[in-house]
Amino acid sequence: MDRAGLIEAVGRKTAGDGEVPAEQIGRVVDALFGTVAEAGVIADALKAGRAVTLVGFGSFHDVGGEASLRPGKALNEFIHDQAG
Structure with a gap:
């Protein structure tokens, strides 16, 4: 599953209480896992030991x-x- 597939799957899982926009899900995915330009919080924590x-x-x-x-x-x- 690539980033787009992950965002789509999360959107389906969270659709029960109203739709969460793909853009917001994408920002959360990027914040957790990072992007080419910026590390995510998981990488930051590992780097900090x-x-x-x-x-x-x-x-x-x-x-x-x-x-x-x-x-x-x-x-x-x-x-x-x-x-x-």
């Missing part, structure tokens, strides 16, 4: 100078059709 943890999804860490995602239990269970 902090981890970013999203309960159930996983955590982003700096492992030997490389960004790494450690999937959370809920994400692993969902991917492997084990979600309760």
Whole structure:
């Protein structure tokens, strides 16, 4: 899934309470993950030596100078059709 697909999918997931404009979703995606021109908050935190943890999804860490995602239990269970 590319950026446009992510924005569209988030829009579908949030449509229940009224439509969230794609432009606003795009700004949030860019703020989290960054753009070519500017790092996002996840990258900023990793560069500062902090981890970013999203309960159930996983955590982003700096492992030997490389960004790494450690999937959370809920994400692993969902991917492997084990979600309760």
